[in-house]
Amino acid sequence: MLxxxxxxxxxxxxxxxxxxxxxxxxxxxxxxxxxxxxRVIDAFVNKIDIKRMGFIRHTPxxxxxxxxxxxxxxxxxxxxxxxxxxxxxxxxxxxSRNIEVMWLLSKLVPDFRCIADFRKDNSAAxxxxxxxxxxxxxxxxxxxxNLMVVDGSKFKAVNSRNNNYNxxxxxxxxxxxxxxxxxxxxxxxxxxxxxxxxxxxxxxELKKIISELSEKKAIYEKYLYELEQTGERQISTVDxxxxxxxxxxxxxxxxxxxxxxxxxxxxxxxxxxxxNCSDVGLLEKTVNKAKETLEIENIEVIADKGYRSNVDIFNxxxxxxxxxxxxxxxxxxxxxxxxxxxxxxxxxFETGIxxxxxxxxxxxxxxxxxxxxxxxxxxVKVSDKYDTCDKKTLIEEKPLSDYFERDLESDTVxxxxxxxxxxxxxxxxxGVRYANKKACRECLNKCTTSKFKVVSFKGNHTxxxxxxxxxxxxxxxxxxxxxxxxxxxxxxxxxxxxKKRCSIxxxxxxxxxxxxxxxxxxxxxxxxxxxxxxxxxxxxDLKRVINILGVNEIMARI
Numbered sequence: 385m386l387x388x389x390x391x392x393x394x395x396x397x398x399x400x401x402x403x404x405x406x407x408x409x410x411x412x413x414x415x416x417x418x419x420x421x422x423r424v425i426d427a428f429v430n431k432i433d434i435k436r437m438g439f440i441r442h443t444p445x446x447x448x449x450x451x452x453x454x455x456x457x458x459x460x461x462x463x464x465x466x467x468x469x470x471x472x473x474x475x476x477x478x479x480s481r482n483i484e485v486m487w488l489l490s491k492l493v494p495d496f497r498c499i500a501d502f503r504k505d506n507s508a509a510x511x512x513x514x515x516x517x518x519x520x521x522x523x524x525x526x527x528x529x530n531l532m533v534v535d536g537s538k539f540k541a542v543n544s545r546n547n548n549y550n551x552x553x554x555x556x557x558x559x560x561x562x563x564x565x566x567x568x569x570x571x572x573x574x575x576x577x578x579x580x581x582x583x584x585x586x587x588x589e590l591k592k593i594i595s596e597l598s599e600k601k602a603i604y605e606k607y608l609y610e611l612e613q614t615g616e617r618q619i620s621t622v623d624x625x626x627x628x629x630x631x632x633x634x635x636x637x638x639x640x641x642x643x644x645x646x647x648x649x650x651x652x653x654x655x656x657x658x659x660n661c662s663d664v665g666l667l668e669k670t671v672n673k674a675k676e677t678l679e680i681e682n683i684e685v686i687a688d689k690g691y692r693s694n695v696d697i698f699n700x701x702x703x704x705x706x707x708x709x710x711x712x713x714x715x716x717x718x719x720x721x722x723x724x725x726x727x728x729x730x731x732x733f734e735t736g737i738x739x740x741x742x743x744x745x746x747x748x749x750x751x752x753x754x755x756x757x758x759x760x761x762x763x764v765k766v767s768d769k770y771d772t773c774d775k776k777t778l779i780e781e782k783p784l785s786d787y788f789e790r791d792l793e794s795d796t797v798x799x800x801x802x803x804x805x806x807x808x809x810x811x812x813x814x815g816v817r818y819a820n821k822k823a824c825r826e827c828l829n830k831c832t833t834s835k836f837k838v839v840s841f842k843g844n845h846t847x848x849x850x851x852x853x854x855x856x857x858x859x860x861x862x863x864x865x866x867x868x869x870x871x872x873x874x875x876x877x878x879x880x881x882x883k884k885r886c887s888i889x890x891x892x893x894x895x896x897x898x899x900x901x902x903x904x905x906x907x908x909x910x911x912x913x914x915x916x917x918x919x920x921x922x923x924x925d926l927k928r929v930i931n932i933l934g935v936n937e938i939m940a941r942i
Contacts, residue, residue, distance in 0.1 A: 412483070412486060412487045412491075413487065415483050415487065416483075416484065416487050418935070418936065419934070419935045419936060420484065420935065421466065421926075421927075421930050421935055422463060422484045422487065422488055423935060423939060424926070424930060424935055424938050424939065424942075425459055425462050425463055425466070425488065425926070426459060426488055427938075427939055427942045428462075428517065428520070428926075428942065429455050429458050429459045429462065430455065431942060432455070432458075432513060432516060434454050434455060434458075434509075437509045437512045437513055437516070438506075438508055438509040438512065439454040439458075439506050439509045440454075440505055440506060440509075441454060442454060452492065452494050452498060452502075454502070454506070456489050456490075456492055456494075457494065457498075457499065457502040458502075458510075458513065459488050459489065460475055460479070460485065460488070460489060460494075460499065461475070461499075461502070461503060461510075461919055462919065462922060462923065462926070463484070463485060463488055464478070464919075465900060465919040465920060465922065465923035466923045466926060466927065468899065468900050468901060470900075470901070470906060470916075470919075471906075472496040472497075472499040472500035472503075473496045475496070475499050476493065476494065476495065476496040476499060479492065479493040479494065480493055503907070503915050503916070503919075504907060504912055504915070506915065507907075507911050507912050507914050507915035507918075508911075508914070510914075510915040510918045510919060511914050511915065511918045513918070513922065514918040514919075514921060514922045514925075515654075515677050517922055517925060517926070518651070518652075518653050518654075518677055518678070518925070519677075519678075519679075520942075521651055521925065521929060522678060524929070524933070524941060526648065526649050526651060526929065526932065526933075527646045527648060527649070527651060527653060527678070528646045528647045528648035528649075529646075529678060529680055529683065530683065530684055531646070531647040531683075531684050531685075531686070531881070532644050532645065532646050532647060532653065532674060532683055532684070532685050532686070533644070533645050533646075533647065533685065533686045533687070533884075533885050533888040533889040534642065534643070534644050534667060534670050534671065534674075534685050534686070534687045534691065534889075535642075535643060535645075535663075535687065535688060535885075535889040535890075535893070536640050536641065536642050536643070536658075536663045536666070536690065537640075537641055537643065537893045537897075538629050538631045538636070538638040538639070538640060538641075539638055539639050539641050539657075539902070539903065539904065539905050539913075539917070540636055540637070540638050540903060540904040540905065541620070541623045541625075541626035541637050541638055541639050541904075541905055541908070541913070542622060542623050542626075542905060542906070542907065542908045543620045543621070543622040543623040543626045543637040543908075544622070544637065545628065545635070545636065545637055547620060547621045547622050547637075548618060548619070548620045548621075548626075548627075548628050548637050549604075549607055549618065549619050549621075550611075550617055550618040550619075550628075551608065551611055551617070551810075552810060554604050554607055554608045554611070555608070557604050558601055558604050558605065558608070561597050561600060561601045561604070562601070564597055565594055565597050565598065565601075568585075568590050568593055568594050568597070569594065571585070571590060572587065572590045572591070572594075575587055575590070607619050607621070615795075617792075617795065620637055622908065623637070623639075623908040623909060624909065625639065625657075625659050625908075625909050625910045625913075626638060626639055626659070627639075627640075627659050627660075627661050628661075629661045629844065630661075630843055630844050635843075639657045639658065639659065639905065639910065639913060640657075640658045640659070640660050640661065640662075640663070641655055641656070641657050641658070641917060642655060642656045642658060642663070642666055642670045643655045643889070643892065643893070643921075644670060644671075644673075644674040644685075645888055645889050645891075645892050646888075647884065647888050649928060649929075649932060650888055650891045650892055650928070651892075651925050651928055651929075652892050652921040652924060652925055653674055653677060653678060654670070654673050654674040654677050655917055655918075655921055656669075656670065656673060656914075657910045657913050657914055657917060658910070659910065660792070660793075661792055661844045662690060662792055662844055662846055663687075663688075663690035663691050664690065664691065664692070664693050664696075664791070664792070664846055665693055665695070665696060665791075665793070666691070666696075667685075667687055667691045667693065667696040667697075667700060667707060667709070668696050668699045668700050668703070671683065671685050671700060671703075671705055671707070672703070675705075681704065682703070682704040682705050682706075683705055683706075684705070684706040684708065684881075685700075685705060685706070685707055685708065686708040686709075686881055686882060686884065686885045686888070687707065687708070687709045687710075687885070688709075688710060688885060689709075689710045691707075691709050692709055692710060692711070692712060692847075694718060694720070697709060697718050697875065698718075698720050698873075701720075701740070701741045701747070701873070701875060702740060702741070703740070704740040704741075706744065706746075707877075708877045708878050708881050708882055709877060710877065710882060711877060712785060712786070712787060712847075713786070713849075714786065716876065717748075717874045717875055717876040717877075718873075718874070718875040718877075719872065719873070719874055720872070720873040720875075721870055721871070721872055721873075722870070722871040722872075722873065723869075723870060723871075741873060741875075746875060746876040746877065746878060747873065747874065747875050747876070748872075748873070748874040748876075749871065749872070749873055749874075750871070750872045750874075751869055751870070751871055751872075752869070752870055752872060785800050786800060786849065786850055787800065787847045787848060787849060787850060788800065788805070788818075788839045788847070788848040788850055789846060789847055790818075790841050790845070790846045790847070790848075791846075792844065792846065795807055795816075796818070797818040797839060797841070799820070799823070799831075799837070799839075799850075800829070800831065800850050801823075801827055801829060803820055803823035803827070804820065804823075805818040805819055805820045805823070805837075805839065806818060806819070806820060808838065811840065814840040814842070815840050815841050815842035815843065815845075816840065816841050817838050817839070817840045818838070818839050818840075818841070819836055819837065819838045819839070820836070821835075821836045824836035824837055831850045831851060892921075892924060895924060896920050896921070896924050899924075900920055900923060900924070902920045905917070
């Protein structure tokens with residue numbers, strides 16, 4: 385067929401005849417260029433010691449049918465996640481039609497069950513492969529070992545919302561089933577009395593329905609018993625490690641994946657799948673894992689408001705790390721009071737916690753006298769304050785913070801005065817309610833006009849602002865016993881570095897969830913989901929490194 389261009393007839397570009405035989409057939413290697421990323425995958429996997437990584441069947445068995453080399457299966461998965469192919473069935477299809485996969489696996493076509501079982505059975509080994517690539521990037525000097533960012537993101541688990549239950553939903557379902565059983569039993573009794581009366585369901589059908597409802601009720605009661613025994617607030621029946629969490633698009637059953645990204649090239653250096661609904665209390669643990677992977681002693685890490693925990697901040701400082709975390713509202717720094725004896729005071733700057741934090745630019749260390757006194761609580765009205773003082777001093781006990789902080793794991797709340805509030809009840813609109821009547825009776829600062837405070841938390845919220853009223857009680861000093869010393873630590877987060885957080889950590893999350901369809905997980909449980917996540921993050925890091933260095937440079941360094 386001819387086309388007309390500028391008045392001249394020109395033929396279309398034509399391919400070769402499909403039935404034409406070639407005398408010298410082309411090799412597979414001729415189809416793969418020197419700059420094809422598949423060569424990097426092949427070289428990297430061949431360099432790995434699969435026995436040290438812990439892959440099963442790392443040594444061929446002497447008897448039985450031969451199996452596939454774990455290196456070939458690992459190459460197939462890395463290639464698949466690198467090219468947005470995560471399904472084992474689609475990977476099997478690619479083995480028969482994709483020239484790159486044919487070259488990579490030397491024309492092997494494993495069954496999709498073998499492909500799926502490899503990922504499921506080698507979760508820990510695949511995580512070690514990810515860590516091995518991070519160490520390779522560290523050797524290439526692509527990782528900033530000094531400044532990193534920690535953040536958590538919700539990945540949808542293999543568990544629908546219909547298969548997630550809490551105490552309230554289970555009680556409600558059990559009550560509805562009981563009411564339905566009573567209705568069907570009443571209908572069954574009426575059928576027995578009036579045998580000839582018409583009915584929608586026969587006697588056998590009613591018995592079958594009642595039996596099915598009773599079985600379903602027994603299942604719900606079993607779930608309720610498990611919650612009472614474990615102390616958990618919810619249970620997922622398909623993926624037991626997943627929890628109902630608040631996401632950007634509402635509530636969904638997810639795993640909370642903690643991720644560490646370095647600030648130079650935005651490479652992911654560490655991750656962990658957790659069941660925590662919030663990020664509170666996970667900072668120190670995540671930082672320690674990143675240091676273990678990179679084999680370094682101390683790092684500076686940036687985190688958002690979800691990681692605000694005085695315990696975590698203090699533990700990171702005591703480990704020699706610098707946690708750049710947003711402070712609570714209306715606070716410029718984190719404050720920590722340490723008690724020391726006079727004999728230990730001189731040695732504290734050379735050994736222990738102070739030796740690690742002292743000298744940092746954003747840490748102040750001050751030693752002030754700490755008066756230890758014998759005190760007695762007396763009832764004093766505000767209007768009679770100066771009449772009852774005489775020559776003795778009256779002081780007010782100041783709150784430790786301006787917030788009620790909720791611990792989701794222990795299901796308790798710490799009030800601004802440091803007292804623990806326990807769960808009182810659950811309200812349909814107000815959420816979970818906490819109170820401590822005894823602590824409120826003895827409290828010197830009133831945050832309510834009632835006799836005791838009841839604070840409510842909706843969903844997975846962890847902080848509630850507190851208001852204080854005029855004091856109705858004061859603390860009266862009677863006898864001064866002794867004077868000790870108090871070491872006060874003040875940690876000031878770097879506001880400039882906090883602004884860099886989003887540009888570093890949000891890039892990997894956005895890329896993985898959109899580029900590789902990684903917003904959902906394919907495997908159940910934290911252990912197996914780790915393999916899915918490791919391949920996602922490995923595919924992301926591999927693409928980043930190839931874009932930075934190029935295939936030829938990586939091949940030369942490997």
